[in-house]
Each structure stands twice: as C-alpha cells, then as structure tokens.
Amino acid sequence: xxxxxxxxxxxxxxxxxxxxxxxxxxxxxxxxxxxxxxxxxxxxxxxxxxxxxxxxxxxxxxxxxxxxxxxxxxxxxxxxxxxxxxxxxxxxxxxxxxxxxxxxxxxxxxxxxxxxxxxxxxxxxxxxxxxxxxxxxxxxxxxxxxxxxxxxxxxxxxxxxxxxxxxxxxxxxxxxxxxxxxxxxxxxxxxxxxxxxxxxxxxxxxxxxxxxxxxxxxxxxxxxxxxxxxxxxxxxxxxxxxxxxxxxxxxxxxxxxxxxxxxxxxxxxxxx
Amino acid sequence: xxxxxxxxxxxxxxxxxxxxxxxxxxxxxxxxxxxxxxxxxxxxxxxxxxxxxxxxxxxxxxxxxxxxxxxxxxxxxxxxxxxxxxxxxxxxxxxxxxxxxxxxxxxxxxxxxxxxxxxxxxxxxxxxxxxxxxxxxxxxxxxxxxxxxxxxxxxxxxxxxxxxxxxxxxxxxxxxxxxxxxxxxxxxxxxxxxxxxxxxxxxxxxxxxxxxxxxxxxxxxxxxxxxxxxxxxxx
Numbered sequence: 083x084x085x086x087x088x089x090x091x092x093x094x095x096x097x098x099x100x101x102x103x104x105x106x107x108x109x110x111x112x113x114x115x116x117x118x119x120x121x122x123x124x125x126x127x128x129x130x131x132x133x134x135x136x137x138x139x140x141x142x143x144x145x146x147x148x149x150x151x152x153x154x155x156x157x158x159x160x161x162x163x164x165x166x167x168x169x170x171x172x173x174x175x176x177x178x179x180x181x182x183x184x185x186x187x188x189x190x191x192x193x194x195x196x197x198x199x200x201x202x203x204x205x206x207x208x209x210x211x212x213x214x215x216x217x218x219x220x221x222x223x224x225x226x227x228x229x230x231x232x233x234x235x236x237x238x239x240x241x242x243x244x245x246x247x248x249x250x251x252x253x254x255x256x257x258x259x260x261x262x263x264x265x266x267x268x269x270x271x272x273x274x275x276x277x278x279x280x281x282x283x284x285x286x287x288x289x290x291x292x293x294x295x296x297x298x299x300x301x302x303x304x305x306x307x308x309x310x311x312x313x314x315x316x317x318x319x320x321x322x323x324x325x326x327x328x329x330x331x332x333x334x335x336x337x338x339x340x341x342x343x344x345x346x347x348x349x350x351x352x353x354x
Numbered sequence: 355x356x357x358x359x360x361x362x363x364x365x366x367x368x369x370x371x372x373x374x375x376x377x378x379x380x381x382x383x384x385x386x387x388x389x390x391x392x393x394x395x396x397x398x399x400x401x402x403x404x405x406x407x408x409x410x411x412x413x414x415x416x417x418x419x420x421x422x423x424x425x426x427x428x429x430x431x432x433x434x435x436x437x438x439x440x441x442x443x444x445x446x447x448x449x450x451x452x453x454x455x456x457x458x459x460x461x462x463x464x465x466x467x468x469x470x471x472x473x474x475x476x477x478x479x480x481x482x483x484x485x486x487x488x489x490x491x492x493x494x495x496x497x498x499x500x501x502x503x504x505x506x507x508x509x510x511x512x513x514x515x516x517x518x519x520x521x522x523x524x525x526x527x528x529x530x531x532x533x534x535x536x537x538x539x540x541x542x543x544x545x546x547x548x549x550x551x552x553x554x555x556x557x558x559x560x561x562x563x564x565x566x567x568x569x570x571x572x573x574x575x576x577x578x579x580x581x582x583x584x585x586x587x588x589x
Contacts, residue, residue, distance in 0.1 A: 160523075180392055181491075195487055222482060226458065242563075243566065244451075245562070245566070251446060251448055252446055252447045252449075252450035252562065254453065255447070255450045255451050255562075255566040256451065256453060256566050256568035257565065257567055258567075258568045258570070259568045260569060264405070265401060265405050266398075266401040266402040266404065266405035266406065267402070267405075269398040269399055269401055269402030269403075270389035270390055270395060270398060270399045270571060270572065271380065271384070271399045271400075271401075271402030271403040271406065271407075271571055271572045271575075272402040272405075272406055272568075272569045272571055272572070273570060273571060274389065274571055279570055282572075294455065294457070296455070297456065299461075300455040301455070302454075302455050302456060302577050302580065304574070304577050304578050304581060307574070307578070308571070308574055309574070310454070310573060310574045310577045310578075312453050312454055312455055312573065312577065313455050314450075315553065319422050320453045322570045322573055322574065323411050323570075324570050324571055324574070344514065351579060
C-alpha cells in the first residue's frame with residue numbers, strides 16, 4: 083500500500099494555533115486530539131495544537147510505502163502523538179516497507195513529537211527515514227523507542243534514521259539498525275542483549291541544556307549503566323537508553339528528562 | 355595493484371607516533387562493566403564496532419580522501435578552496451553523527467595528532483590550511499590522499515585501526531591470549547573488506563547521504579569511561 087498524509091499547523095492573526103492542513107490517507111489517520119498524560123514543554127498549555135496519528139490497518143507490511151509531511155509555521159506550536167505502537171510486519175510477497183517523515187519547524191515554532199514504540203516483528207524488513215529541518219529558533223523534542231520483536235520473538239530487520247538539520251547545517255544524524263541481517267547489532271558495542279532502544283532529542287534555543295563543565299555542547303550525565311544524557315550543542319541534548327524492555331527504557335528516559343527539569347519533566351514542587 | 359601500499363602501511367601502523375596507542379576504542383569500559391569478559395565477547399564487540407562506528411568512519415575517510423585527490427598538486431586556488439570546504443562539511447557531518455561528547459573530543463584530538471605527525475612525516479601544502487583539529491577519519495582520509503592512496507585504502511586503514519586498537523589493548527585489560535585476540539581480527543577480515551569497499555563506493559556521495567550508523571552502548575561506555583579517575587586508556 084502507498085499512503086501519504088500531511089499536517090500543517092500555523093499561528094493565525096489572533097495568535098491561535100490552527101491546523102490548516104490535516105490530510106489522512108490509507109492507514110495514516112490524523113485527527114485533532116487532547117493531551118495524553120504529561121507532555122514535555124506543552125503540559126497545561128491550552129493554546130498548543132494537538133494531533134494524533136493512528137493506524138487504520140495492521141502494519142506497515144513489507145512492500146508498503148508510507149509518507150508523512152509535517153509543517154509547523156513560524157511561531158506555531160504542535161504536539162503530535164500516536165494512538166498505538168507501530169508493529170512492522172513482513173508482507174505476503176516479501177519486500178521492504180518504508181516510512182518516510184519530513185518535518186519542517188519554523189522560526190519561534192515548537193514541535194513536541196511523542197510517537198509510540200516501533201516494534202520489529204519477526205520477518206519484517208522496515209525502514210524509517212525521518213528528516214527534520216529546524217529554523218534557527220525552532221524548539222523540538224522527539225522521544226522514540228524501538229523494540230526488538232514482540233515478547234519472546236526474534237526481531238526482523240529494522241533500520242531507523244533520524245536526521246535533524248538547523249539553518250541547513252547538520253545537527254544530529256543517527257541510524258539505528260537491528261535484526262539478524264544487520265551483523266553486529268546485538269553486540270556489547272551496539273545494543274547488546276537489549277530488547278528496547280530509546281532515543282530522545284531535545285533542541286531548546288536560548289537554553290544551555292547541552293552545556294557541560296568541559297565546554298558548551300559537552301554536557302555528559304550517565305543516568306544509569308545503559309542510559310546517557312549527552313550534549314550535542316549548547317542548546318541540544320540527546321538521551322540514549324538501552325534496556326531489557328520499553329518499560330525500563332521509558333523509566334530511564336524519564337529520569338534523564340528529570341535532570342533537565344521543567345518544562346521537560348513534571349514540576350515536582352509546584353502545581354502540574 | 356601495488357601502488358601506494360607502502361604509504362598505507364605507514365599510515366595504518368599502530369607505531370606511528372599519532373597517539374592511537376593511548377586508546378582502547380571503548381574496550382576498557384566494556385571490560386570494566388562486564389560487557390566483555392572473554393575473547394568471544396571481544397569478537398562480538400569488534401564486529402559491532404566495525405559495522406557501526408567503523409563503517410561510518412570508513413565512509414568519511416574515503417570521502418575525505420576523494421575530496422583531496424580531486425585537487426592535485428597543480429590545482430587552481432579555487433579548487434583548493436573547494437576541497438577545504440568539502441573537508442569542513444565532512445567534519446560537521448561527522449560531528450552530527452557522534453552524539454557522545456567524549457567520543458567527539460577523542461576523535462578531534464586524534465585527528466589533531468595525526469595531522470601534526472603527517473606535517474612532519476609527509477609535508478603537503480594543504481596541511482597548513484586545513485582545520486587543525488578535524489575528526490580523525492577526516493584527517494586520516496586527507497592524509498591518505500597526500501600519500502597518494504585511494505579512498506578504499508583510507509577506508510581499509512581506518513577500519514583496521516578501529517579493530518586493532520582494542521585488540522592490542524585487550525591483553526592489558528583482562529587475561530587474554532594475544533594470539534586469540536588477533537585471531538578475532540583474522541576472522542573479521544572478510545567483513546572488514548566488505549565494509550571498506552562499500553565505504554569507497556560512496557566516497558563521492560553528498561556528505562549528508564553518508565552512513566550514520568549509531569552504536570548506543572559505545573556512546574554510553576565512552577561517557578562512563580570519562581567519569582573514572584583511574585584508567586589505563588584515554589578512551
């Protein structure tokens with residue numbers, strides 16, 4: 083199946099976030115939604131636009147070509163979440179499935195992206211390509227997890243690349259590959275025996291979240307033996323976590339976000 | 355084809371005074387945390403390193419080598435500037451592929467030391483105009499081109515260093531037979547050749563299209579290593 087969905091959020095003349103484009107197709111179903119629990123940065127901000135992506139059918143299945151286009155206009159703010167996890171499955175005729183996602187975040191805009199985990203089911207061959215183009219003053223959070231197979235299952239092949247540029251220059255680019263076809267993934271240098279790998283990227287212009295004692299952009303906090311909070315740039319961090327399952331990764335990632343403090347984690351002293 | 359072999363042996367020699375011997379490629383932290391306990395674990399560790407960091411670094415070394423080979427000794431000033439610009443773009447792209455600040459520091463320090471060594475060993479006019487602390491694979495690729503080597507040579511050299519460093523370090527880190535350690539490299543040679551050829555095939559690609567294979571545990575090991583006061587190797 084081929085499907086292409088698109089979403090544009092813009093700030094109108096009265097300062098209201100409007101979903102000026104919300105196009106669903108095939109299994110990619112987009113709809114306005116409400117907050118699902120705590121949201122980094124956007125928590126209790128009623129003016130933020132919220133959209134859920136839900137899957138109309140099973141999959142992606144081998145052979146599927148899916149595309150999602152997301153645009154957040156200058157000054158606008160959007161939270162995109164998902165209804166359920168993505169289960170990548172093999173197709174009846176074999177072949178790779180591809181999900182490509184293009185994101186553009188304008189000046190002074192904010193995009194908080196909270197997808198549910200991607201699960202590499204046995205026999206799948208799935209690739210996800212995410213390209214994020216940030217304006218110089220764009221704020222961005224992506225929190226994602228990859229799960230190596232369903233319970234007790236050997237994972238299929240999954241490659242997930244996230245590339246973020248800012249003002250045209252490369253800011254972050256990592257491709258994680260798991261599954262038997264990717265020699266070396268289940269080794270002590272890559273993901274070991276983990277069942278889940280989590281990756282969170284936070285870009286907060288004007289802040290110093292990525293600044294460490296050595297120099298700007300060098301923050302380094304070892305959260306636990308398999309989770310690190312690392313400075314990518316003075317205002318940018320990555321949280322990388324590897325764990326037994328997604329519960330462990332989720333906990334460690336939340337613990338790392340606590341180190342950043344509000345608005346990236348719940349305010350423990352004040353009201354929610 | 356024997357062209358350049360002597361140059362490659364010089365560049366990939368662990369005894370070249372360019373600082374490589376002070377690094378274990380994450381192995382010291384892997385041994386300390388119990389992720390690597392025996393030679394079989396070492397083989398897995400090296401396989402994971404070669405297919406992620408190694409493959410990415412090999413592609414950048416090959417691309418840096420190709421960028422410089424385009425600009426021959428009789429290059430116009432404009433071409434020289436183009437080469438320097440491409441090397442700078444490659445360096446930025448590789449930084450974006452290195453989320454661990456500890457690993458970025460190590461790579462730039464090794465690049466700086468390699469460039470300094472090559473200025474003395476094999477002087478070339480571009481060395482003065484290059485950024486002085488490039489990422490190690492960028493320095494290695496540029497240095498390879500200055501020795502008349504090809505992109506596949508640069509890729510091979512970088513991959514060799516990525517596995518031989520930890521292999522020679524292992525005997526200092528745990529009780530391991532050095533012959534066993536080197537056997538793991540011998541067993542990997544088919545994979546290393548494959549990765550090097552793939553890297554060379556992409557040497558002229560747009561830098562943003564070059565591989566960016568992540569290795570989360572290597573990042574964690576590098577960060578963890580820096581927090582330890584007593585350590586044998588710098589990384």
